[in-house]
Amino acid sequence: MIELPDDKMDQMVKRFEMLEAQMAEGPDAETYVKLAGEYSDLEDIVKNIRLYRAKTAEKAELDSMLADQDTDAEMRELAEAELEEVEETLEGLHKEIQILLLPKDAADNKSAILEIRAGTGGLEAALFAGNLFRMYERFASENGWKVEVISQSEGDAGGFKEIIATVSGRGVFAKFKFESGVHRVQRVPETESGGRVHTSAATVAVLPQAEEVDIEIRNEDIRIDTMRASGAGGQHVNTTDSAVRITHIPTGVVVVQAEKSQHQNRARAMEVLRARLYDMERQKAAEERSENRRLQVGSGDRSERIRTYNFPQGRVTDHRINLTLYKLDRIMEGDLNDVIDPLIADYQANLLTENLEG
Numbered sequence: 001m002i003e004l005p006d007d008k009m010d011q012m013v014k015r016f017e018m019l020e021a022q023m024a025e026g027p028d029a030e031t032y033v034k035l036a037g038e039y040s041d042l043e044d045i046v047k048n049i050r051l052y053r054a055k056t057a058e059k060a061e062l063d064s065m066l067a068d069q070d071t072d073a074e075m076r077e078l079a080e081a082e083l084e085e086v087e088e089t090l091e092g093l094h095k096e097i098q099i100l101l102l103p104k105d106a107a108d109n110k111s112a113i114l115e116i117r118a119g120t121g122g123l124e125a126a127l128f129a130g131n132l133f134r135m136y137e138r139f140a141s142e143n144g145w146k147v148e149v150i151s152q153s154e155g156d157a158g159g160f161k162e163i164i165a166t167v168s169g170r171g172v173f174a175k176f177k178f179e180s181g182v183h184r185v186q187r188v189p190e191t192e193s194g195g196r197v198h199t200s201a202a203t204v205a206v207l208p209q210a211e212e213v214d215i216e217i218r219n220e221d222i223r224i225d226t227m228r229a230s231g232a233g234g235q236h237v238n239t240t241d242s243a244v245r246i247t248h249i250p251t252g253v254v255v256v257q258a259e260k261s262q263h264q265n266r267a268r269a270m271e272v273l274r275a276r277l278y279d280m281e282r283q284k285a286a287e288e289r290s291e292n293r294r295l296q297v298g299s300g301d302r303s304e305r306i307r308t309y310n311f312p313q314g315r316v317t318d319h320r321i322n323l324t325l326y327k328l329d330r331i332m333e334g335d336l337n338d339v340i341d342p343l344i345a346d347y348q349a350n351l352l353t354e355n356l357e358g
Helices: 004-023 028-065 073-100 122-142 174-179 262-289 328-330 339-357
Strands: 113-117 146-154 160-168 180-187 198-208 222-227 242-248 253-259 304-308 315-318 323-325
Touching: 004 028, 004 146, 028 315, 028 328, 073 122, 073 315, 113 174, 122 146, 122 160, 122 174, 122 180, 122 198, 122 328, 146 198, 146 253, 146 262, 174 198, 174 304, 174 339, 198 262, 253 262, 304 328, 315 328, 323 339
Parallel strands: 180 304
Antiparallel strands: 113 160, 113 198, 146 160, 180 198, 222 242, 242 253, 304 315, 315 323
């Protein structure tokens, strides 16, 4: 068993106690929110460290009792049974603390921008993109997060050709980040009279929502074009409708936003642009860190087929960790924890192995 770093754990406990004292002094609201955020980040690991140390002391007492020749047979038997229980608890706490000490993704606590686009499969792909969006909406609602649509392009028979939304709340990106990739669906379309199963797909991209302090966008690096948004046949949808297209010249990233308010369009487009550029920087840094080996679950490859939703069999398979669940109905209703939690656990296990090897 790898030794836990006592110095680092001491620092965390001291910092936690300092935050506790500062919050008790009644600072102004802004300072309190900042302190409370850090306090919340440390709370779980400090609780585990304290319990680990208490159990370590308890184990030392039991070891001493068992080593004492004067301990009678009945007490020895009780001590042996208790020691087995304490050692089991210590092993679990040791693993938990190791995971909590792993390097944190700086984006984990951020809100996210969710982009879903219909892929191969025509009308059915757009319907599936709609299903995925509703699935994520329900999952967000269960977690107390707010979903707000930035832009959408509806499919001809329902669903979406493309939909972009913000998912706001604490820890959103940590839960959503493994959803990026190609999602495949196998089912019989309502228009299919022969009962044949069709395969179609939608692409999901999840980007951490970036603040201005995360990524600087210089005015000279962007070109902003405004235009009248038009509908089918070139007719204006509405005389007040407008669209904004922002091009980031150094990278070639283009964001188009079309709503009624041109001012809001620009703000929304900048929000998406900032997230995409921030994500590009994160991907580049991840690739540099993982030149020789990659943590596959966290690769974020948008072209990778990550999951299949098979409706005839009621089955969902995540191909990255060979996970198969026969609860498709519940998953489509937003019950995603049984899919997401194993992905997080697998990522943490791989990261722990990398740290030990490195």
